[in-house]
Amino acid sequence: MLKSRFTLLAFIILIAGLVLAACNNSEDESDGEGNDEEEEVNIYTSRHYDLDDEIYAEFTEETGIEVNIINGSADELIERMEREGEASEADLFFTADAGRLHRAKEQELLQAIESDTVMENVPEKLRDVDSQWVGLTKRARIIAYHPDRVDEEELSTYEALADPEWEDRVLIRSSENVYNQSLLASFIEIYGEDISRMWAEGIVQNLARTPQGGDRDQASAVVAGEGDVAILNTYYLGGMLNSADEEEVNVAEQLEIFFPNQETTGTHINVSGIGLARHSNNVDNAVELIEYLSGEGVQDQFASANYEYPVNENVEPADVLQEWGDFEEQDINLSILGENNADAVRMFNEVGWQ
Amino acid sequence: MKWYRSLKTTMNGWTILSILIVSFVILPNLSILVQFFSEPNENWLHIREYMLQSYIQNTLILIVFVGFFTLMIGTSLAWIISAYDFPMRKFFQWGLILPLAIPPYIGAYTYHGILNYTGTIQTTLRNQFDVTVNQDYFNIMNMPGAIFIFTLFLFPYVFTITKAYLARQSTGLIENARILGSSSWRIYFQVVLPISRAAIVAGVSLVILEVLNDYGVVKYYGIQTFTTAIFQTWFGMGDLQSAVKLSGTLMIIVVGLLILERVMRGRKRFSFTTTKVKLLQPVQLKGRQKWLAFSYCMFIFLIAFIIPIIQLLQWAFYTYEQFFATEFLGLIINSVSVAFIASTIIVVMAIIISNFARLNRGMLAKTFPKVTIIGYSIPGAVIAVGVVTLFTSVDRQLFGFYEWLGLEPTLIMSTSIFMLVFAYVIRYLAVAYNSIESGFDRIGTNFTEASRMLGMSVTKSFFKVDMKLIRGAIFGGFILAFIDIMKELPLTLILRPFNFDTLATKAFQYASDEMIHQAAIPSIFIVVVSGIAIYVFHHVLEKE
Numbered sequence: 006m007l008k009s010r011f012t013l014l015a016f017i018i019l020i021a022g023l024v025l026a027a028c029n030n031s032e033d034e035s036d037g038e039g040n041d042e043e044e045e046v047n048i049y050t051s052r053h054y055d056l057d058d059e060i061y062a063e064f065t066e067e068t069g070i071e072v073n074i075i076n077g078s079a080d081e082l083i084e085r086m087e088r089e090g091e092a093s094e095a096d097l098f099f100t101a102d103a104g105r106l107h108r109a110k111e112q113e114l115l116q117a118i119e120s121d122t123v124m125e126n127v128p129e130k131l132r133d134v135d136s137q138w139v140g141l142t143k144r145a146r147i148i149a150y151h152p153d154r155v156d157e158e159e160l161s162t163y164e165a166l167a168d169p170e171w172e173d174r175v176l177i178r179s180s181e182n183v184y185n186q187s188l189l190a191s192f193i194e195i196y197g198e199d200i201s202r203m204w205a206e207g208i209v210q211n212l213a214r215t216p217q218g219g220d221r222d223q224a225s226a227v228v229a230g231e232g233d234v235a236i237l238n239t240y241y242l243g244g245m246l247n248s249a250d251e252e253e254v255n256v257a258e259q260l261e262i263f264f265p266n267q268e269t270t271g272t273h274i275n276v277s278g279i280g281l282a283r284h285s286n287n288v289d290n291a292v293e294l295i296e297y298l299s300g301e302g303v304q305d306q307f308a309s310a311n312y313e314y315p316v317n318e319n320v321e322p323a324d325v326l327q328e329w330g331d332f333e334e335q336d337i338n339l340s341i342l343g344e345n346n347a348d349a350v351r352m353f354n355e356v357g358w359q
Numbered sequence: 360m361k362w363y364r365s366l367k368t369t370m371n372g373w374t375i376l377s378i379l380i381v382s383f384v385i386l387p388n389l390s391i392l393v394q395f396f397s398e399p400n401e402n403w404l405h406i407r408e409y410m411l412q413s414y415i416q417n418t419l420i421l422i423v424f425v426g427f428f429t430l431m432i433g434t435s436l437a438w439i440i441s442a443y444d445f446p447m448r449k450f451f452q453w454g455l456i457l458p459l460a461i462p463p464y465i466g467a468y469t470y471h472g473i474l475n476y477t478g479t480i481q482t483t484l485r486n487q488f489d490v491t492v493n494q495d496y497f498n499i500m501n502m503p504g505a506i507f508i509f510t511l512f513l514f515p516y517v518f519t520i521t522k523a524y525l526a527r528q529s530t531g532l533i534e535n536a537r538i539l540g541s542s543s544w545r546i547y548f549q550v551v552l553p554i555s556r557a558a559i560v561a562g563v564s565l566v567i568l569e570v571l572n573d574y575g576v577v578k579y580y581g582i583q584t585f586t587t588a589i590f591q592t593w594f595g596m597g598d599l600q601s602a603v604k605l606s607g608t609l610m611i612i613v614v615g616l617l618i619l620e621r622v623m624r625g626r627k628r629f630s631f632t633t634t635k636v637k638l639l640q641p642v643q644l645k646g647r648q649k650w651l652a653f654s655y656c657m658f659i660f661l662i663a664f665i666i667p668i669i670q671l672l673q674w675a676f677y678t679y680e681q682f683f684a685t686e687f688l689g690l691i692i693n694s695v696s697v698a699f700i701a702s703t704i705i706v707v708m709a710i711i712i713s714n715f716a717r718l719n720r721g722m723l724a725k726t727f728p729k730v731t732i733i734g735y736s737i738p739g740a741v742i743a744v745g746v747v748t749l750f751t752s753v754d755r756q757l758f759g760f761y762e763w764l765g766l767e768p769t770l771i772m773s774t775s776i777f778m779l780v781f782a783y784v785i786r787y788l789a790v791a792y793n794s795i796e797s798g799f800d801r802i803g804t805n806f807t808e809a810s811r812m813l814g815m816s817v818t819k820s821f822f823k824v825d826m827k828l829i830r831g832a833i834f835g836g837f838i839l840a841f842i843d844i845m846k847e848l849p850l851t852l853i854l855r856p857f858n859f860d861t862l863a864t865k866a867f868q869y870a871s872d873e874m875i876h877q878a879a880i881p882s883i884f885i886v887v888v889s890g891i892a893i894y895v896f897h898h899v900l901e902k903e
Contacts, residue, residue, distance in 0.1 A: 047857060053868035055681075055877075073857035076868060080594040081740055081853045088747040092754065094774055094857075108597060179581050181591060217500040217581030219873040222475070229476035229494050241873065249677035249876060252477035350595035354409040359583055 045071040046290040049086065050099040051079040052277060056310045064297050070290045079105040079183075086114045086282065096285040097294065098138075101277040102183045104190060106138040107343020115280040120292050126299035126317045131276055133340055140276030140339065141298050142313035145332065146188055147272060148263040149242060150234045151227050162266045163192075163273070164200075166234065167207025175208060176223045176232035179216040180353035184238060188273050189352060190345035194337050195270050198348070205356045216359050221245060221253075228256045243312025243325050264332035271335040275342065277313065371817055377715040378723070380708045381730050384785050387745035388733055394600045395607035402598045406605070410588045418585040420502060421509070421577075422567045428510040429566045433517025434559060436656060438551050441525040442533070442543075444641040445652040452522070453897035455656065456838075458663035459515040460889030462846040464575025465866060465882045466512045467505075468875050469667040471579070472674070474499050479670070500580040508580075509570050511663040516569070517562035519839065520794055523831045524558035524801060525551065530639045537642075557800040560620055561793035565839070568735045568789070571609060575848070575867075585609055589738055603741060610736040614729055668886065674879035682880055685865070690881065694845055694861040695888060697776065701783035702791070702840035708784065709791040709836060714821055717799050718807065728796065735789035739849035746782045746854060747773060779854045786850060787843050791836030798832025799825070831900055838896045842889045862888070 050057070053076055061072035077085070079100040086093050086109070098109055109115050115137040123139055124132070131140035148160060166175050178185065192201040213232030223235035224245060245257035264272045279298065285291055297303060304315040309323045321327065385392075440451055447454075461469075472478050474497045481497060484490040499507070532554060536546045552559070577584050585605065593602035644652055675682075712731060716724045734742060750773035761771060772778060806828065810820040826833070848867050855864070862881045869878035 053872065075853075075855065075857055076860075076864065077852040078594075078740075080597075081743065081849070084599070084744055085747055085853055088744065089751050089773070092751060179578075181578065181587065181595070186595065215501070215581055218471070218579065221873045222471075222500075225476040226494070230491075231494050244874070250477065252482050256477055347596045350591060351405055354405070354591075359581060 043071060044069055044287075044290055045073060046096045046287050046294055047073045047075070047094050048097045048099055048294075049075050049077070049082040049095045049282075050097075051077060051082060051105075052099055052101055054311060056306060060298070060303055060306060064294060068290075068293065068297075070293065072294070080108075083109050083112065083114065087112055089284075091284045093282065093284045094286070095282040096287045096291040098280045098282055099141075099277070101275075102187060102342070103140065103276050103278060103339035104183060104187050104343040104346045106133070106278050106280050107340045108346070109280055110135075110137045110340075111343070114283055116283045116285070118281045118292060118295060120296055122296045123292070123299055126296070126304075128316065128318065130334075130336070130338060131278075131316050133280075134338060138278050138280035139295065139299065140278040140316050141304075142277040142307045142311070143274055143316055144276070144313050145239045145264065145272050145274050145334070146184060146236060147239055148234050148265050149224055149227060149237055149260045150263060151259065152261050154233045157261070157263065160234070160263045160265065162269055163188075163236070164204055164266075166236070167204045167211065169210075171211045171234070173211065173213050174233040175211040176213050176226050176235040177208065177216060177237075178219060178223060180350070180358040184220075184275065186346055186349045186353070187275050187342040188236075189349035190342045191273050191335055191337060193345045193348055193352075194341045195335070198352075202352055202356065205352055205358055209356055209358050224260060225256050228259050239314075239326065239329070240312040243323065246325055247312075262329050264330075266335075267333050271333040274314075274334045274339075276316065276339060278339075373711060373715045373817055374719070374723075376711045377727055380712060381727050383781075384730055384734060384788065387749040387782075387785065388737070388742070389745075390748045391603050391737070391741060391745040392607065394603040397600055397604070399604070400598070400601065402592060402596050403601045403604060405596075406588060406592055406601060410583075410591070414583050414585055414588045417502070417583055418571065421505060421582070421584060422570050424506045425509040425513065425570050426563050426567050428506065429514040429517050430559060430563050432510065432659065433514045433562060434521050434552065434555070435547070436514075436659065437518050437521035437525055438547050439652050439655070441522060441639050442546075442641055443652055444643045445649045447653060447656070448641070451656045451660065453893055454660055454664075456515045456519055456893045456897075457660075457886075457890055458512050459519075459839075459842050460845075460886045460893065461512055461664070461667055462575075462848075462863065462866070462882070462885065463508055463512045463569075463573060464579065465671075465870065465878065465885075466667055467508045467576040467579055468870055468878070469670045470499050470504075470508060472875060473666070473670050479673070502582060505576055505580050505582050508576055509566075509573070513566045513569055514659075514663070516565045516839065517559060519835055520562040520565075520797055521555050521558045523794075523835045524555050524797060526639060526831070533639060558797045561797040564617060565735075565790060565793055568613065568732070571613065571736065572738055574738065574740075586738060589741070593740075599744065606737045606741050610733060613736045614732060617729070617732065668883070671879045671883050671886075674876040675883055677876045678880065681877060685880075687862075687880070687884060690860055690862050690865060691884060691888060693859060694863065694885070697780060697783070697861070698841050698844040701780045701787070701844050702837050704780070705784050705787055705791045705840045706795070706833060706837045709788060709795045710821075710826075710833065713792060713796045713799055714817075714825065716796075717804060718817065728792065731788045731792045734785035735787070739786060739847070740853065742782060742786055743850050743853045746778060746785070746850075750778045750781075774856050776856055776859065779851065779856070779859075782850045782854050783844050783847065786847070787840045790843055791840045794836035794839060795829065795832050798829035798835075801832075802828045834896050834900055838892060841892055845885055845889050845892075 061074070064070065065072055075082070079102065082098065082100070083105065086095050086098065089095070098106070098115070100106060110133060117136045118139060124136070127139045131143065133139070148166070150160065180186065189201060189205060192204060214226070220237040220241040221244075223237050224242060226232055227235045242257050242260065242262065245253045248254055266272055279295055281288070281291055281295070299317055301317055301320055304317040304320040307313055308315040308320060308326070312323055312325060314322050314326060436455055440448060474480060476494065481492060484492060498504070532550055533546060536550045541549070571585065574586050574590060577587060589602045589605045592605060593599050709731070712727050716728050754772050757772070802825065806824050807820050810824045811817070815823065846863055848863055851861055851864055852867070862885045866878045866881035866885065869875070
């Protein structure tokens with residue numbers, strides 16, 4: 006009895022040893038030389054473009070500051086920061102929606118970024134009112150249409166797509182998607198609850214099919230004839246135009262772009278933005294990285310590789326985007342998208358937008 | 360004195376370890392479970408009014424159909440392969456487990472990619488034959504499509520567990536039925552299905568839990584299920600508390616169903632009592648039957664594995680430069696080592712609990728197995744929250760200790776890989792447990808009791824008797840856990856240490872941003888590594 010228990014115990018110790026070995030291993034990897042004095046900055050990010058990794062690598066080369074990354078969905082990362090509290094290792098929080106940045110701010114996870122360079126690089130409208138986060142790239146939610154079936158004259162505003170003449174012709178993805186939530190959140194700010202609700206109801210009425218797939222799928226569906234217009238983000242079309250798959254290029258080339266609400270309230274925009282973590286231990290390095298990311302060099306890279314609009318006004322958008330032309334943007338502070346997010350989600354559920 | 364004696368008989372290493380393991384599982388979930396009893400708030404009322412009814416309906420349709428189809432496909436394949444001999448049977452024995460290596464959400468993207476407007480089929484029709492088809496016929500992004508995807512990529516759970524069971528099942532029952540002249544169909548429905556009930560339940564419940572937990576497929580296909588409600592509540596409304604209430608409800612339903620099955624099974628147990636563990640001798644099929652059996656297996660293998668793989672290879676070809684730009688070797692090492700370590704721990708723990716539950720009576724023995732399922736029935740992201748809470752608070756407690764060791768008082772445990780492995784164990788304990796339990800279920804307790812009567816301790820009996828009898832089930836449990844961890848997403852994404860990437864996180868990062876071409880190479884690597892694991896373990900088992 007004693008002996009056999011001993012065997013079992015030995016077995017368990019062995020396993021525990023294995024685990025510890027694995028721990029040490031990974032720590033060696035993540036700490037590089039394992040040196041405490043080494044300069045570093047830790048980012049919690051929901052963006053996952055290869056380009057971002059390249060930019061961080063260049064930053065490290067220029068400044069000697071190591072960039073460490075944890076990837077995840079924005080909401081999960083917010084939750085993790087919240088749970089970690091003061092002990093959190095996060096210095097920066099980087100995500101692709103102003104609403105989420107605002108949520109991080111509301112949960113007191115961020116602090117003000119103090120840097121004149123950053124304030125110069127990023128226009129006021131694309132920053133948090135207390136400078137706790139700043140936008141780094143801009144994307145517009147536009148209408149894509151098939152020129153054979155839709156005349157540009159027919160298009161005017163987002164609201165018009167809720168009119169009866171568009172019945173069975175409109176394509177847009179699920180309301181679970183944060184870009185749609187932010188779109189409705191902006192309407193709630195501009196038009197108030199009642200009109201926004203009527204708009205959502207109207208769109209549901211006019212849907213060509215139950216919402217499914219991503220933004221690229223909406224584009225394909227227009228070309229395939231399932232619907233005539235689709236509401237989607239600009240950079241997905243940019244990505245399709247430059248796809249390795251000829252068919253995707255083919256689809257994107259058949260579509261025309263329309264910036265809605267030019268005569269009225271402006272086209273809805275959102276940002277990818279970065280916030281400075283409240284409990285950061287490397288504030289200086291973090292601010293230096295934000296300055297770097299909002300600087301002209303990186304802004305140019307963002308713009309050309311990912312078909313997003315640069316926030317830095319000294320930088321030109323990519324050629325594709327320039328062809329689409331300039332446009333008027335919604336004139337609201339983007340924090341609003343976060344403030345109205347929960348209301349938007351509820352409204353979507355109530356009108357039955359899947 | 361009496362209580363002391365009963366304590367002495369039951370309190371051995373197995374009991375203590377079981378209690379320890381179970382508390383490990385419960386601990387991080389406590390902070391979550393507590394919220395289940397909180398007062399319903401405004402959001403909760405909103406959820407109840409607008410979401411619950413249709414979401415529950417969708418979820419039920421999904422699990423009933425996926426459960427049914429995986430049961431039929433899984434058990435029929437297991438039966439054909441165990442009982443008959445036909446071309447390529449040896450290959451199908453492990454080849455039909457391979458679809459498990461393709462994460463369902465990758466399968467969903469892949470099939471959509473094949474069938475959609477810019478996909479291979481429609482493009483060929485359009486460009487070569489100038490045929491434009493009605494999109495409705497090619498639309499897979501709906502309920503039947505989701506059922507199709509889940510069935511294809513999850514049926515191996517049922518197949519593997521049932522096959523392991525049939526291969527060593529009291530061959531007698533089946534051979535007697537054969538001698539008595541029963542037709543194959545009759546044997547299948549009247550002998551095979553009833554005697555392998557425990558294995559089938561184990562397999563199908565894994566399938567159902569996997570479906571309940573999925574977020575990738577249903578999100579992409581736009582189907583609103585219970586999981587959608589959980590995530591919309593948490594992320595959309597920022598209300599973790601109500602989200603947890605929803606997961607709690609889900610968990611109670613799942614556990615309820617499992618208990619119901621136990622009750623219905625009642626005292627029907629089919630364990631063999633002879634020492635002759637004879638392998639089922641496959642009957643050589645002839646003529647048309649031979650090719651029928653072959654075509655059936657081949658058809659399933661094609662649609663569940665070959666076709667998606669070909670599509671992934673085509674996409675990988677578009678993005679081959681990425682192969683040189685990314686350090687895939689590092690990703691593979693990361694994926695394999697965490698999966699290996701975690702599944703080893705999982706298997707050991709599952710053995711301890713199932714052995715304890717089987718040899719003891721009373722409340723503890725009855726409830727412990729249900730606890731293992733907790734981790735599997737709560738969405739991964741919610742578990743992650745519980746685990747982070749636990750580890751950061753442990754770290755805070757240990758600040759003094761860290762300083763004493765001369766370290767900086769920072770988060771050490773909760774930024775190490777230990778946290779991730781711990782979470783995997785909680786999450787996938789049920790996978791290995793179900794497989795091992797069905798193994799124990801098959802051998803019953805007769806041998807152990809005999810061994811105990813002959814004076815061996817529980818531990819000795821286990822190593823000398825039981826373990827040898829259920830080796831197949833143990834390996835089966837290990838493979839399932841290993842592959843699951845290779846594919847795992849939410850936990851890995853959120854709990855990993857800085858700069859720790861795996862194949863699955865890479866694949867997901869691309870897929871989630873509609874860069875499906877770029878997701879192909881890491882996905883293929885997941886399939887290759889899992890495929891090798893399946894092959895190796897199959898051969899280990901064959902050798903016995």
